[in-house]
Structure formats: C-alpha cells, structure tokens
Amino acid sequence: MHEFSIAAAIVESVQGFAEKQRASRIIEVRLTIGEFTHIEQEQLRFCFEAITKDTVLEGAALEIESSDAAVRCPHCGYAGPPKYWDGALAATSVPTLQCPACGKAAEPAEGHECAIKTVKFAREDDSPVKETAA
Amino acid sequence: MSARAGLMIPTIEASPEEIYDIELEHSLLEANEKLARENRALLDRHGITAIDFMGAIGSGKTTLITRLVERLKDQIGIAVFNGDATTSDDADAIAKQNVPIVQIATVNGCHLDANLVGKALGKIELDDLRLICIENIGNLICPAEFPLGSKARVVVISVTEGPWMVRKHPHMFLGARIVVINKIDLAGAMGVSIEELTRDVHTLKPDIHVIPTSCKTGAGVDELAAALLAI
Numbered sequence: 534m535h536e537f538s539i540a541a542a543i544v545e546s547v548q549g550f551a552e553k554q555r556a557s558r559i560i561e562v563r564l565t566i567g568e569f570t571h572i573e574q575e576q577l578r579f580c581f582e583a584i585t586k587d588t589v590l591e592g593a594a595l596e597i598e599s600s601d602a603a604v605r606c607p608h609c610g611y612a613g614p615p616k617y618w619d620g621a622l623a624a625t626s627v628p629t630l631q632c633p634a635c636g637k638a639a640e641p642a643e644g645h646e647c648a649i650k651t652v653k654f655a656r657e658d659d660s661p662v663k664e665t666a667a
Numbered sequence: 668m669s670a671r672a673g674l675m676i677p678t679i680e681a682s683p684e685e686i687y688d689i690e691l692e693h694s695l696l697e698a699n700e701k702l703a704r705e706n707r708a709l710l711d712r713h714g715i716t717a718i719d720f721m722g723a724i725g726s727g728k729t730t731l732i733t734r735l736v737e738r739l740k741d742q743i744g745i746a747v748f749n750g751d752a753t754t755s756d757d758a759d760a761i762a763k764q765n766v767p768i769v770q771i772a773t774v775n776g777c778h779l780d781a782n783l784v785g786k787a788l789g790k791i792e793l794d795d796l797r798l799i800c801i802e803n804i805g806n807l808i809c810p811a812e813f814p815l816g817s818k819a820r821v822v823v824i825s826v827t828e829g830p831w832m833v834r835k836h837p838h839m840f841l842g843a844r845i846v847v848i849n850k851i852d853l854a855g856a857m858g859v860s861i862e863e864l865t866r867d868v869h870t871l872k873p874d875i876h877v878i879p880t881s882c883k884t885g886a887g888v889d890e891l892a893a894a895l896l897a898i
Contacts, residue, residue, distance in 0.1 A: 535778055535813065542695040550691065557684060564695075571838035618870055620834060627837040630872040638874035641841070648694045655684040 536573060539647060540580035544590055547652055551589045556654035559593040563651045567644035568602035568628050602644030606632040612642065699813050702781035706816025709788060710799070716898055717784075717799040719815050721839065722823030723832075727849040729760055730882040731823060731891075732800045736764045738892050743797040748787045750779040750804045767791045779803050784815045798895065819844035819898050821891075826850050826859040833867035840868055845876045845894055852881040 605612040611634040617626040632639040746767040769787040822843040824832045880887030
C-alpha cells in the first residue's frame with residue numbers, strides 16, 4: 534500500500550512546517566494528485582487518519598484535488614488531453630500514452646504530481662482572551 | 668415583537684487562536700525522486716545500466732532474472748538486487764550464479780524505494796559492473812510512483828495471471844520500456860491470447876517492446892537479454 538508511504542510523507546512534511554509556524558493544530562491539508570499517478574484516494578484517507586493520531590495533524594481534514602493529465606507527442610507535435618481507455622477494468626477511464634492525434638507513443642506532460650498545496654492551521658494567540666460582556 | 672428580540676444578537680467571542688492558510692507547494696514524491704536522481708548519477712558515472720523488474724508475485728521475475736544472469740554473466744559484469752518483503756528465498760536462488768547479489772528487505776513495505784537501492788549500491792563493488800537487475804517487490808499496484816534510479820523498467824506478467832492483467836493494472840505499464848509476457852508455454856492451457864495482451868499494452872503506450880518468454884523452453888530470453896544490453 535504505497536498510500537501509506539504518501540501519508541507518512543504528508544505527516545513528516547506538515548510536522549516540520551507546524552513546528553516552524555508554531556501551529557497548535559492543523560485544520561486542513563489540501564493535496565493535488567495527478568491523474569497519471571496511481572494513488573487511491575480512499576486508501577490515502579484511511580492511512581492519513583491512522584497515521585495522524587497523537588500528532589499535530591490529528592483531526593485535520595484531508596482535501597484532495599485531482600489534476601488533469603496532459604500529453605505531448607514527439608512525433609506529430611500534439612499537446613493536450615490524453616486519449617482515454619475505457620476498456621480498462623478500472624473505476625474510471627484510464628489516461629493512456631497513445632497520441633490522440635497520430636496514435637504513436639506520446640509523453641506525459643502533466644498529471645504526475647502528488648503535492649501538498651496548502652495547509653490551514655491554528656496558532657495560539659499570545660494575547661489573553663478578552664472577556665465578552667454578558 | 669417584544670424588546671427581548673435584541674437579546675438574539677449573537678455575541679462574538681475573540682478566538683484564542685488565529686487561523687492561517689498557507690501555500691506550501693511541497694511535492695510528496697520529491698524526496699524519493701531526488702535520491703533516485705542521485706542513484707542514477709552514481710550509476711552513470713560507472714557506466715552501469717540498472718533495470719527495475721516489476722510484476723506480481725508468481726509472475727516469474729526471479730526465474731527470468733536467473734536465466735538472464737546465466738546468459739550474460741560471462742559477457743558482462745552483472746549484479747542483482749533482490750527486494751523481498753521478508754525472506755531471502757529469491758536471493759538464494761540467484762546466488763547459485765556467483766554474481767554479486769544484495770538482498771533488500773523492506774520488512775513491511777510493499778515497494779522498493781530509492782533510499783534502499785542507494786544503500787544496496789553502497790554494498791557492492793561498482794567498477795566492473797555493466798548491468799544491475801533490480802527485482803522489485805512482487806506487487807503490481809505500488810511501485811509505480813517510486814522511481815529507483817534505474818534506466819528502464821521491465822514489467823513482467825505471465826499468462827497464468829489470466830487475460831486481464833494489463834486492463835486491471837494499467838498505470839503500471841505506462842512507465843515500462845519493456846513488457847515481458849512470461850510462461851507462454853502455458854498460454855494454450857490457460858486459454859490466454861498473447862496477441863490480446865500485447866494489444867492491451869500497446870493501447871496504453873504503442874512503443875513498449877513486448878517480449879513473450881518462457882523460462883521453461885527458453886523462448887524469448889535471448890531477445891530480452893539483447894534488448895537489455897541495447898538500453
């Protein structure tokens with residue numbers, strides 16, 4: 534389950550970030566995951582929840598945005614969305630590296646990322662809490 | 668309406684904490700990719716081609732690598748890195764060939780990563796080597812996101828895994844230079860069409876070199892050896 538490695542990388546990265554930022558808790562981690570990667574979102578959520586227990590990330594929401602795949606063709610110069618394969622036995626159609634224009638082998642151009650985009654966190658305010666009038 | 672309606676106005680309390688939302692743009696695969704580049708640079712300096720063999724448990728990776736070592740060990744310096752979750756059974760089988768071999772135990776991991784391969788590179792004498800065969804963990808799902816520093820990937824499937832291996836695990840094939848369809852001596856018994864498997868591979872990426880092999884009859888092994896030497 535490589536999702537566990539990814540979850541561990543999130544925790545390691547965000548823990549370091551939290552320390553620098555003097556964050557008291559992490560509210561949300563927003564990821565971008567490319568269509569060409571093979572990262573299963575539900576498994577990643579499961580691993581994330583398990584591995585963040587007793588850390589500054591405990592209870593943080595994991596928001597996942599997927600980013601579209603794009604290819605470029607060294608043979609005909611095509612650049613754009615990939616050709617999708619509906620024949621694959623996968624939950625969604627699979628982006629291929631067959632050029633949609635000429636049918637030869639294309640190269641992946643976009644959709645390989647697996648990155649933390651933003652981190653939302655809380656920091657204890659140094660100033661005392663003001664009493665509100667009853 | 669009574670004057671008491673004024674009491675409905677909510678009281679806003681100062682929060683004891685401030686909320687921040689900061690852009691990080693931090694790649695989670697970057698740490699492994701950086702180590703993979705370092706491995707690759709080290710290999711390039713020594714003129715070594717490393718090949719990452721991936722495939723399901725039982726697809727025949729170990730036997731195939733053993734056959735390749737038998738054919739190539741008198742021509743070139745060859746070493747084998749063997750990833751296995753717990754045992755050294757695979758390494759023992761190849762060790763009889765008397766070539767350098769490093770067992771990489773991932774304990775509970777399901778893929779090799781560049782860090783483990785980098786450590787393995789530190790354990791052998793690189794000067795006389797020309798080829799390193801890295802046998803990845805038997806798993807068709809995980810290793811795709813974790814480059815090791817190899818020059819090319821070989822994905823090994825076998826006809827005994829049935830006709831749908833490519834359709835079920837398409838992502839694994841997108842990064843492959845060569846796809847081996849192994850155990851072709853059993854294709855008739857299994858009712859699996861090598862042409863259809865080949866067509867599926869080429870649907871994903873038309874320039875993948877598909878090599879049907881049988882470690883039992885020896886079919887295709889010379890073609891694979893030649894293809895690896897040409898990389």
